[in-house]
Amino acid sequence: MKQLRKDISAGKIKPVYFLYGPESFLKEELAGLVKTRAFDSTEEADLNTTILYGQDITLGEIVSRASEFPMFTQRKLLIVRHADKIRKAGSPKLQKQHIEQFARYCSNPADSTILVLDAGEMDSKELQKAPWKDLRPFRHDFLKIRHPDVFAAERAESYGWEFEPEALKAFSAYIDPTAREIAREIEKLVMYASSQRKKGRITANDVYDCVGISKQYNVFELEKALAAKNLRLCSGIALMIMEQEGLKDGMMNILRYLTTFYMRIWKVHSPGARQQPLSETAKMLGMYGKQEYFAKNYLDYASKFSLQEVERSLLALRRTDAALKG
Structure with missing residues (x-):
């Protein structure tokens, strides 16, 4: 994804982008970056950008709109939201024709149009079928963020700031792990930290004060x-x-944190886990970037909690989770 953003920022813009997956914020942000880099001014971008919705349009209509020449400019941007819900044509015969038209367009897209198709979550089998299989060269997946702490650290770095280890740990534990929420809170946090000092390191106190912990x-x-x-x-x-x-929120937060706490200790109890390098232990525990700093704590915790104690705790947490969710 970094390379994709880098290419677009450098003006290397492709004629078609097929963005799919549940992280709508990142897809919207990327489409916004395309819009910014494709035109010389905000006015030109607004005049030559059209947003359509899949449920309101057919494949044939998309091809028709994408094939039209832009007015008063070299190119236009066509964004189709909810592309996974594109409306089918009135008959199977017409739908087949639309699919064939779309396949031809994908093999030779118009130079004067940037077509961005924004789809939700799709399984691999669906992606192998028409019309999605024709979009293989333009495909970019936006899956749920697997490591929110890494994403948060990278987001802060893009503003010229770096998290201290304790600060990143606090931020990651209390923020909803979605790209949209992390991005919003990082922006607030950077603004707050900027009011305290020049660019540098985000401290745990910054997080406590800004996030409200x-x-x-x-x-x-x-x-x-x-x-x-x-x-x-x-x-x-x-x-x-x-x-x-x-x-309820406090209890769920505690439950989520303690489940991670005991699961990590349980993993450290696995054969050979305590004999490997700390970096490998951190990776096994799902602790990346600055979170590696805390991996050594779990080696100490494993000496304080027996495997039986850990398993009993995890069972109790599981029962509590089931009771809270009804």
């Missing part, structure tokens, strides 16, 4: 109390988190 009662303090096996302190922190965040 209590410095005293949060899941990180809960983790420390749990590692110390201080039941009284664990209960107190958990109650305060639920009071601050609301009963």
